[in-house]
Amino acid sequence: EDQVTQSPEALRLQEGESSSLNCSYTVSGLRGLFWYRQDPGKGPEFLFTLYSAGEEKEKERLKATLTKKESFLHITAPKPEDSATYLCAVQAGDSGYSTLTFGKGTMLLVSP
Protein backbone atom coordinates (compact mmCIF):
# COMPACT_ATOMS: atom_id res chain seq x y z
CA GLU A 1 0.00 0.00 0.00
CA ASP A 2 1.29 3.42 -0.96
CA GLN A 3 2.07 5.68 2.00
CA VAL A 4 2.85 9.37 2.17
CA THR A 5 3.90 11.10 5.39
CA GLN A 6 4.36 14.84 5.67
CA SER A 7 6.21 16.67 8.43
CA PRO A 8 5.87 18.81 10.34
CA GLU A 9 2.07 18.96 10.62
CA ALA A 10 2.29 22.69 11.21
CA LEU A 11 5.08 25.24 10.88
CA ARG A 12 5.20 28.85 11.94
CA LEU A 13 7.87 31.10 10.42
CA GLN A 14 8.76 34.73 10.59
CA GLU A 15 8.82 36.59 7.31
CA GLY A 16 12.22 35.99 5.70
CA GLU A 17 12.97 32.88 7.79
CA SER A 18 13.75 30.05 5.33
CA SER A 19 12.78 26.47 6.08
CA SER A 20 11.85 23.13 4.52
CA LEU A 21 8.83 20.86 4.50
CA ASN A 22 9.28 17.12 4.25
CA CYS A 23 7.35 14.45 2.37
CA SER A 24 8.47 10.85 2.84
CA TYR A 25 6.91 8.12 0.75
CA THR A 26 6.71 4.36 0.38
CA VAL A 27 5.46 3.23 -3.00
CA SER A 28 6.08 0.52 -5.52
CA GLY A 29 7.30 2.12 -8.70
CA LEU A 30 7.08 5.88 -8.31
CA ARG A 31 5.72 7.53 -11.45
CA GLY A 32 5.58 11.04 -10.04
CA LEU A 33 5.57 13.10 -6.85
CA PHE A 34 3.35 16.16 -6.73
CA TRP A 35 3.22 19.26 -4.57
CA TYR A 36 0.04 21.26 -4.15
CA ARG A 37 -0.82 24.42 -2.26
CA GLN A 38 -4.22 24.77 -0.59
CA ASP A 39 -5.60 28.02 0.76
CA PRO A 40 -8.40 27.96 3.35
CA GLY A 41 -11.79 27.29 1.77
CA LYS A 42 -10.31 26.49 -1.64
CA GLY A 43 -9.29 23.47 -3.66
CA PRO A 44 -5.64 22.40 -3.95
CA GLU A 45 -3.58 24.23 -6.54
CA PHE A 46 -0.87 22.39 -8.47
CA LEU A 47 2.73 23.51 -7.85
CA PHE A 48 5.24 20.90 -9.07
CA THR A 49 5.74 17.41 -10.39
CA LEU A 50 9.00 15.52 -9.80
CA TYR A 51 9.70 12.27 -11.61
CA SER A 52 13.11 10.96 -10.61
CA ALA A 53 15.63 11.18 -7.77
CA GLY A 54 17.86 14.21 -8.09
CA GLU A 55 15.28 16.28 -9.90
CA GLU A 56 14.61 19.84 -8.71
CA LYS A 57 11.94 22.38 -9.67
CA GLU A 58 11.63 26.04 -8.65
CA LYS A 59 8.86 28.57 -8.60
CA GLU A 60 9.42 31.98 -7.02
CA ARG A 61 10.41 31.30 -3.39
CA LEU A 62 9.66 27.58 -3.58
CA LYS A 63 12.05 24.81 -4.58
CA ALA A 64 11.11 21.14 -4.62
CA THR A 65 13.66 18.32 -4.54
CA LEU A 66 13.33 14.55 -4.74
CA THR A 67 15.31 11.58 -3.43
CA LYS A 68 14.44 7.90 -3.57
CA LYS A 69 12.60 8.09 -0.25
CA GLU A 70 11.50 11.67 0.27
CA SER A 71 10.88 15.09 -1.17
CA PHE A 72 11.55 18.49 0.31
CA LEU A 73 9.80 21.75 -0.36
CA HIS A 74 12.26 24.51 0.46
CA ILE A 75 10.83 27.95 1.14
CA THR A 76 13.35 30.76 0.84
CA ALA A 77 12.66 34.09 2.53
CA PRO A 78 8.93 33.41 2.87
CA LYS A 79 6.30 36.13 2.84
CA PRO A 80 2.92 36.14 4.62
CA GLU A 81 1.20 35.31 1.32
CA ASP A 82 3.02 31.97 1.34
CA SER A 83 0.84 30.94 4.28
CA ALA A 84 -1.19 27.91 3.21
CA THR A 85 -1.37 24.16 3.58
CA TYR A 86 1.11 22.32 1.37
CA LEU A 87 0.11 18.88 0.18
CA CYS A 88 2.33 16.14 -1.20
CA ALA A 89 0.99 13.30 -3.35
CA VAL A 90 2.48 10.31 -5.14
CA GLN A 91 1.48 8.47 -8.28
CA ALA A 92 2.61 4.85 -8.28
CA GLY A 93 3.24 2.69 -11.28
CA ASP A 94 1.31 -0.35 -10.13
CA SER A 95 -2.02 1.50 -9.72
CA GLY A 96 -4.49 0.59 -12.43
CA TYR A 97 -5.33 4.14 -13.39
CA SER A 98 -2.51 5.84 -11.54
CA THR A 99 -4.52 7.66 -8.93
CA LEU A 100 -2.79 9.96 -6.47
CA THR A 101 -2.19 9.17 -2.82
CA PHE A 102 -2.02 12.31 -0.69
CA GLY A 103 -0.28 13.07 2.57
CA LYS A 104 -2.12 14.94 5.31
CA GLY A 105 -0.35 18.20 4.58
CA THR A 106 1.78 20.77 6.36
CA MET A 107 0.06 23.95 7.48
CA LEU A 108 2.45 26.87 7.06
CA LEU A 109 1.91 30.22 8.73
CA VAL A 110 4.28 33.08 7.91
CA SER A 111 4.07 36.05 10.25
CA PRO A 112 5.05 39.58 9.21
Place this chain on the structure above:
Amino acid sequence: DAGITQSPRYKITETGRQVTLMCHQTWSHSYMFWYRQDLGHGLRLIYYSAAADITDKGEVPDGYVVSRSKTENFPLTLESATRSQTSVYFCASRLAVDYNEQFFGPGTRLTVL
Protein backbone atom coordinates in the same frame (compact mmCIF):
# COMPACT_ATOMS: atom_id res chain seq x y z
CA ASP B 1 -15.85 30.61 -17.70
CA ALA B 2 -13.72 27.55 -18.42
CA GLY B 3 -12.65 25.34 -15.54
CA ILE B 4 -14.07 22.96 -13.01
CA THR B 5 -17.10 23.91 -10.98
CA GLN B 6 -18.95 22.28 -8.12
CA SER B 7 -22.47 22.81 -6.85
CA PRO B 8 -23.76 23.45 -4.36
CA ARG B 9 -20.87 25.06 -2.48
CA TYR B 10 -22.58 24.49 0.86
CA LYS B 11 -25.22 21.94 1.80
CA ILE B 12 -26.92 21.01 5.04
CA THR B 13 -29.01 17.87 5.07
CA GLU B 14 -30.44 15.34 7.49
CA THR B 15 -29.48 11.77 8.18
CA GLY B 16 -31.10 9.37 5.74
CA ARG B 17 -31.71 11.87 2.95
CA GLN B 18 -30.30 11.46 -0.54
CA VAL B 19 -27.88 14.16 -1.63
CA THR B 20 -26.23 14.73 -5.00
CA LEU B 21 -23.13 16.84 -5.44
CA MET B 22 -22.45 18.09 -8.92
CA CYS B 23 -19.16 18.49 -10.74
CA HIS B 24 -18.70 20.01 -14.19
CA GLN B 25 -15.52 20.60 -16.18
CA THR B 26 -15.12 22.42 -19.48
CA TRP B 27 -11.73 21.06 -20.56
CA SER B 28 -12.92 17.68 -21.92
CA HIS B 29 -10.54 15.96 -19.51
CA SER B 30 -10.80 12.17 -19.60
CA TYR B 31 -10.22 11.60 -15.92
CA MET B 32 -12.40 12.87 -13.10
CA PHE B 33 -12.14 12.23 -9.38
CA TRP B 34 -14.07 12.73 -6.16
CA TYR B 35 -12.22 13.24 -2.89
CA ARG B 36 -13.29 13.99 0.63
CA GLN B 37 -11.12 16.01 2.99
CA ASP B 38 -11.36 15.62 6.74
CA LEU B 39 -9.16 16.84 9.59
CA GLY B 40 -6.63 14.18 10.45
CA HIS B 41 -7.15 12.25 7.23
CA GLY B 42 -6.21 14.55 4.41
CA LEU B 43 -7.61 14.00 0.94
CA ARG B 44 -9.09 10.56 0.36
CA LEU B 45 -10.28 9.26 -2.99
CA ILE B 46 -13.91 8.17 -3.13
CA TYR B 47 -14.47 7.31 -6.80
CA TYR B 48 -12.86 8.10 -10.10
CA SER B 49 -13.66 7.82 -13.77
CA ALA B 50 -11.37 7.28 -16.74
CA ALA B 51 -14.01 8.21 -19.32
CA ALA B 52 -17.75 8.39 -19.81
CA ASP B 53 -19.42 5.22 -18.50
CA ILE B 54 -16.18 4.02 -16.85
CA THR B 55 -15.97 4.42 -13.08
CA ASP B 56 -14.03 2.72 -10.31
CA LYS B 57 -13.83 2.74 -6.54
CA GLY B 58 -11.21 4.61 -4.60
CA GLU B 59 -10.14 4.30 -1.00
CA VAL B 60 -13.48 5.17 0.71
CA PRO B 61 -16.41 4.34 -1.65
CA ASP B 62 -18.96 2.96 0.83
CA GLY B 63 -22.19 4.96 0.94
CA TYR B 64 -21.50 6.79 -2.32
CA VAL B 65 -22.64 6.29 -5.90
CA VAL B 66 -21.29 7.93 -9.04
CA SER B 67 -22.23 8.07 -12.67
CA ARG B 68 -20.68 9.59 -15.76
CA SER B 69 -22.96 9.67 -18.76
CA LYS B 70 -21.20 12.72 -20.23
CA THR B 71 -17.50 13.50 -20.23
CA GLU B 72 -17.98 16.88 -18.59
CA ASN B 73 -20.15 15.84 -15.65
CA PHE B 74 -19.39 13.58 -12.71
CA PRO B 75 -22.10 13.69 -10.02
CA LEU B 76 -21.59 12.11 -6.61
CA THR B 77 -24.67 10.80 -4.78
CA LEU B 78 -24.98 9.96 -1.13
CA GLU B 79 -27.90 7.54 -1.21
CA SER B 80 -28.71 7.77 2.52
CA ALA B 81 -26.58 10.39 4.19
CA THR B 82 -24.93 9.66 7.52
CA ARG B 83 -23.22 12.02 9.98
CA SER B 84 -19.88 10.43 9.16
CA GLN B 85 -20.25 11.81 5.64
CA THR B 86 -20.02 15.36 6.94
CA SER B 87 -16.95 16.60 5.10
CA VAL B 88 -15.59 18.86 2.38
CA TYR B 89 -15.86 17.22 -1.02
CA PHE B 90 -13.54 18.07 -3.91
CA CYS B 91 -13.92 17.15 -7.52
CA ALA B 92 -10.83 17.03 -9.73
CA SER B 93 -10.01 16.35 -13.36
CA ARG B 94 -6.96 15.37 -15.36
CA LEU B 95 -6.33 15.22 -19.10
CA ALA B 96 -4.99 11.66 -19.26
CA VAL B 97 -3.56 8.90 -17.09
CA ASP B 98 0.03 10.12 -17.30
CA TYR B 99 -0.71 13.81 -17.46
CA ASN B 100 0.73 15.30 -14.34
CA GLU B 101 -1.46 18.24 -13.49
CA GLN B 102 -4.70 17.44 -11.71
CA PHE B 103 -7.10 20.39 -11.37
CA PHE B 104 -9.38 20.70 -8.37
CA GLY B 105 -12.75 22.36 -8.01
CA PRO B 106 -13.57 24.81 -5.21
CA GLY B 107 -15.19 22.17 -3.01
CA THR B 108 -18.59 21.49 -1.45
CA ARG B 109 -18.94 21.70 2.31
CA LEU B 110 -21.57 19.12 3.34
CA THR B 111 -23.05 18.92 6.81
CA VAL B 112 -25.25 15.97 7.75
CA LEU B 113 -27.33 16.58 10.88
